[in-house]
Amino acid sequence: MRQLGLGLAVAAAGLAMALQTARADEELPIGVIAAQSGSFVSAGNTIVGAANLAAQQINDAGGIKVGDKTYKIKLYIRDNRTDVNVSIAAARELVNDIGVKAIWGTETHDFSVSMAKITGPAKVLQFSGNSSLGAVLDDKAVADDGWLHYAFQSEPQEWQRSGSTAKGVLSLLTPQLKSPPKHSVVFVGNDATGQYLSSHYVKALEAEGQKVDLVRYPPDTTDFSPLLTRIKGMKPDIVHFWYNGDSTLTAFPQALKLGVAPSYFLFGVDPGIYQERSLKADVPVTLSCVPVCWGSSPFPEVKQYFDKYFGLGAAKGPQSSVSLLYYDYFFWYAKALETVGKIDDPDAVVAELLKSDYKGVVSPVPLVFNKHHQVTFATEVCMVQPNTSDQFKCAVEQPPAAPPPGDNGG
Amino acid sequence: MPATDNSAGKMGAATEGTRASERLALLTADNASVPLPASVQAITAILLAALLIALPWLGLGYRFLSIAITTIYTAIGLYGLALQFGQAGIMSVGHAALMGIGAYTSAILSVQLGWGFWTTLPFAMAMSAIVGGVIGLPTLRVGGQHYIIITFCFCALFVIVLTNGGTFTGSATGLDVGSVTPLPGINFDKLSNNYYLVLAALFLALAATYLIGISRYGRTLRAIRENEQLARSVGINVDLHKLGVLMVSGLFAGLAGVLQLYYLRHISPTLFGAFPSLYLALMVMLGGARYLYGPLIGAIIVNFLPEVLNLDPVDSRIAYGVCLLLVILLLPGGVSAGIKNIYCAIAGGSEGQGGGSNGRA
Numbered sequence: 137m138r139q140l141g142l143g144l145a146v147a148a149a150g151l152a153m154a155l156q157t158a159r160a161d162e163e164l165p166i167g168v169i170a171a172q173s174g175s176f177v178s179a180g181n182t183i184v185g186a187a188n189l190a191a192q193q194i195n196d197a198g199g200i201k202v203g204d205k206t207y208k209i210k211l212y213i214r215d216n217r218t219d220v221n222v223s224i225a226a227a228r229e230l231v232n233d234i235g236v237k238a239i240w241g242t243e244t245h246d247f248s249v250s251m252a253k254i255t256g257p258a259k260v261l262q263f264s265g266n267s268s269l270g271a272v273l274d275d276k277a278v279a280d281d282g283w284l285h286y287a288f289q290s291e292p293q294e295w296q297r298s299g300s301t302a303k304g305v306l307s308l309l310t311p312q313l314k315s316p317p318k319h320s321v322v323f324v325g326n327d328a329t330g331q332y333l334s335s336h337y338v339k340a341l342e343a344e345g346q347k348v349d350l351v352r353y354p355p356d357t358t359d360f361s362p363l364l365t366r367i368k369g370m371k372p373d374i375v376h377f378w379y380n381g382d383s384t385l386t387a388f389p390q391a392l393k394l395g396v397a398p399s400y401f402l403f404g405v406d407p408g409i410y411q412e413r414s415l416k417a418d419v420p421v422t423l424s425c426v427p428v429c430w431g432s433s434p435f436p437e438v439k440q441y442f443d444k445y446f447g448l449g450a451a452k453g454p455q456s457s458v459s460l461l462y463y464d465y466f467f468w469y470a471k472a473l474e475t476v477g478k479i480d481d482p483d484a485v486v487a488e489l490l491k492s493d494y495k496g497v498v499s500p501v502p503l504v505f506n507k508h509h510q511v512t513f514a515t516e517v518c519m520v521q522p523n524t525s526d527q528f529k530c531a532v533e534q535p536p537a538a539p540p541p542g543d544n545g546g
Numbered sequence: 547m548p549a550t551d552n553s554a555g556k557m558g559a560a561t562e563g564t565r566a567s568e569r570l571a572l573l574t575a576d577n578a579s580v581p582l583p584a585s586v587q588a589i590t591a592i593l594l595a596a597l598l599i600a601l602p603w604l605g606l607g608y609r610f611l612s613i614a615i616t617t618i619y620t621a622i623g624l625y626g627l628a629l630q631f632g633q634a635g636i637m638s639v640g641h642a643a644l645m646g647i648g649a650y651t652s653a654i655l656s657v658q659l660g661w662g663f664w665t666t667l668p669f670a671m672a673m674s675a676i677v678g679g680v681i682g683l684p685t686l687r688v689g690g691q692h693y694i695i696i697t698f699c700f701c702a703l704f705v706i707v708l709t710n711g712g713t714f715t716g717s718a719t720g721l722d723v724g725s726v727t728p729l730p731g732i733n734f735d736k737l738s739n740n741y742y743l744v745l746a747a748l749f750l751a752l753a754a755t756y757l758i759g760i761s762r763y764g765r766t767l768r769a770i771r772e773n774e775q776l777a778r779s780v781g782i783n784v785d786l787h788k789l790g791v792l793m794v795s796g797l798f799a800g801l802a803g804v805l806q807l808y809y810l811r812h813i814s815p816t817l818f819g820a821f822p823s824l825y826l827a828l829m830v831m832l833g834g835a836r837y838l839y840g841p842l843i844g845a846i847i848v849n850f851l852p853e854v855l856n857l858d859p860v861d862s863r864i865a866y867g868v869c870l871l872l873v874i875l876l877l878p879g880g881v882s883a884g885i886k887n888i889y890c891a892i893a894g895g896s897e898g899q900g901g902g903s904n905g906r907a
């Protein structure tokens with residue numbers, strides 16, 4: 137009888153400990169909305185890849201200690217099918233049905249803006265890597281009662297990225313050309329992101345002393361030869377294929393065949409992709425990544441990151457590096473939660489994010505959110521040696537301190 | 547004996563085959579003109595209304611409700627397209643652009659003048675109606691595929707104008723608006739209230755479509771659809787009626803566009819391009835343009851099919867293509883025709899001859 141009693145006591149103690157452990161490891165629901173199908177799938181998949189990696193690393197390291205509790209991240213990933221209506225439905229589901237504390241995504245401006253109108257009133261934090269959010273992130277929008285108070289732009293302001301990129305491109309190409317380049321043509325897709333991005337990049341190039349012509353192509357163009365022939369007639373020193381690496385990978389070989397310019401810049405094309413596709417040009421070509429390259433990074437922590445990222449099965453694509461616009465913010469958010477000591481106080485978390493910094497993978501300089509909830513970091517630009525596919529030289533130029541003349545910021 | 551047996555067997559098989567083909571013909575026929583009994587129509591309407599009203603209370607979740615809102619405002623736009631195509635025989639593959647006219651009129655008035663939902667709504671609907679009439683002017687000279695091409699071009703042109711419209715149209719980035727102006731005690735930021743707002747608009751669209759369908763005006767439109775020359779010869783002002791129905795269609799599109807705008811609270815040109823327009827044409831053909839519930843059924847199929855079957859966009863397009871082929875081959879009147887035929891087959895042919903107004907639009 138005594139043995140039975142002892143056994144029951146041990147069992148009860150074990151059960152209590154198990155319950156205690158269960159209580160200690162609570163769940164922190166976080167939503168991810170990204171295009172896992174549809175036309176934006178190559179960018180959308182990177183968000184999911186980054187989220188899975190970050191959540192796994194945080195959970196494996198013991199979770200997030202908030203007060204006397206430990207939280208493990210539980211990801212709720214929703215495919216928006218590159219459809220704004222599905223994005224909205226997914227946001228409603230995550231916010232209202234599941235009750236997530238934060239949402240990562242999406243990959244496009246329109247979707248992110250519509251989503252913010254759901255996450256804002258519900259006080260759910262939203263991390264979106266669209267630099268075009270800068271167009272709406274102003275004093276009023278991010279104020280305590282503003283509709284973007286809980287939204288954060290995890291990509292630098294466009295004038296910063298444009299400035300950093302323009303400096304990097306010119307510093308790498310100038311020594312390769314017979315005379316310093318003076319005339320640039322920016323070739324860009326005519327959609328929301330393309331219009332927004334190119335408006336800043338043109339100013340950044342002009343600030344570097346370039347005469348700039350802007351040529352837009354309709355989205356989904358596959359035959360670029362008429363427009364490229366027109367550009368050739370402009371006799372540019374550099375043609376900048378700006379925005380949308382997928383389109384650039386179609387247009388660039390056509391430009392090489394036509395011999396459009398003595399040098400090129402390919403925005404958003406990773407050296408890894410250039411190498412994998414065995415692209416080759418007899419003129420100097422520069423490439424930039426958003427924000428750092430997976431194919432030729434000089435930074436060991438970036439290389440380690442991409443080894444783990446691809447190790448989880450993520451595809452190597454022109455936009456794989458976009459994942460770094462989302463990864464670091466999981467750790468920063470976790471750090472803010474631990475500092476605040478509560479998971480149900482989004483206002484305190486926002487305040488903490490705005491006053492703290494975080495040294496992540498994406499930048500050797502600690503990340504800091506400015507008053508408009510935007511971060512600052514440099515863009516890596518690499519140059520591939522003529523007639524090679526795998527000989528790269530990379531540079532990281534810091535963004536300018538202020539927007540160039542004619543650029544109103546954002 | 548064996549020969550006789552075989553003959554009888556063949557005759558039996560032939561008779562069975564004839565019956566089967568008759569049954570198939572009955573199930574696949576487009577008998578939009580055959581009226582359903584008034585009691586059946588009333589019961590269907592009451593059940594449908596009750597289901598739609600009860601939807602937020604069924605605990606289906608916010609995701610479901612969100613897609614339901616999308617479905618309903620799409621259906622409202624489709625009722626306009628069904629009127630011009632199903633009743634007057636004028637097909638368009640640029641209907642999303644008409645919705646865009648309404649949405650952008652409302653958004654521009656909101657951004658430039660600070661007007662709210664209720665104030666901009668009539669202007670947006672009127673603008674869509676006017677533009678619908680203007681685009682309809684070529685129908686006085688051309689028809690069929692030529693008009694379809696014109697509407698397609700209008701759609702493409704509309705997107706180009708919006709994309710290059712500077713701050714006035716918000717360019718490719720688009721425009722933002724606030725919430726629907728609340729009514730006393732009703733805040734439309736609440737999703738269920740937003741749902742009831744679009745549902746009320748759907749009921750209006752249904753009622754208008756039904757009344758047009760049973761009216762003299764509806765009969766006139768159908769006469770034009772069936773034989774334009776004959777209609778003209780009996781004194782019908784065909785040109786006026788064609789423009790009229792396109793303007794009415796524009797009113798529906800404008801209403802749908804404004805509801806879409808205030809649901810998303812952000813619009814951009816891509817929402818109103820050629821692809822969304824083709825989807826609208828697909829929905830109305832799938833559902834059945836000549837049936838009262840056809841547009842709603844078409845919108846439900848296209849919006850909910852990817853959700854129910856978890857289809858990605860590529861699979862969805864394949865599924866839509868297959869559905870469209872099946873509908874064209876087997877159900878020229880759309881899924882609505884199939885549902886009606888099944889009902890008629892179950893209830894017996896006599897019920898199909900019942901009195902009262904019919905089940906078509």
